[in-house]
Amino acid sequence: MLEVENLHAYYGKSHVLQGVNFTVGEGEIVCLLGRNGSGRSTTAKAIMGLVQATGSVRWCGQPLLGKPPHDIAQLGLGYVPENRDVFPRLTVHQNLVLGQKHPGAHARWTFDDMYGLFPSLRERQHVLAGVLSGGEQQMLTLCRTLMGEPDLILIDEPTEGLAPQLVEQVAGFLQTLQRQRVSILLIEQKLTMALDISDRVLVMGHGQVVFNGTPTTFAAQPDVRREWLEI
DSSP states (O other): OEEEEEEEEEETTEEEEEEEEEEEOTTOEEEEEOOTTSSHHHHHHHHTTSSOEEEEEEETTEEOTTSOHHHHHHTTEEEEOTTOOOOTTSBHHHHHHHHOSSOSTTOSSOHHHHHHHOHHHHHTTTSBGGGSOHHHHHHHHHHHHHTTOOSEEEEEOTTTTOOHHHHHHHHHHHHHHHHTTOEEEEEOSOHHHHHHHOSEEEEEETTEEEEEEOHHHHHTOHHHHHHHTOO
16 A cells, blocks of 8 residues: 655755665554664655655555645545644544544544543543643544544554553554554554564664564564664
8 A cells, every 4th residue: 555665855964764665555554663863753754745755655556755744644644743743722522523534424433433442531532632641642642643534544652651551552552443454654662562563564774674574574583673773
């Protein structure tokens, strides 16, 4: 579904992405690993049209580079940024309303679906998003993105700063999406969780993909982990 070929991106004179290549198939969870500064977040932003990039990004055969982010979202891509970006002066429910793509009977995901996935959001649906805990804001951002009915979600560090119980909830959420044939590009630091739920692992280093394989293959190559992930 998603095909990234020879992707380059810059911040000013800094050449961040230096020829990134990978694919994400239908219903596949692909985890993007790497040290801070390796280009993982920039890859997601380039796909979503948030940074200027060259090369080729195709979604179901359609080129994305050069399109504005709102057009890319309308094509079926969702993005959950690392900083969560809730609307702090709106309630939980109002944040979800803003994420809706097709209000009404034809919606693929409903408010009840979201509250079923994360029951604590149901309890706090009339609370301002700005007073939620970090974990609750992360749940809200995931659900708001899902209300846009994406077929592919790019998720940047969803478990950063979360307690172990919430990490398990997020992992279960991602697996629920996969069962619904939603594809996921997951940027993650928690290696155990990432390997448990991913179909394929990509490792980035110096702005390039330096490893592409299954979690089993990755586990059998400790040199990859030592060279590109360990500090």
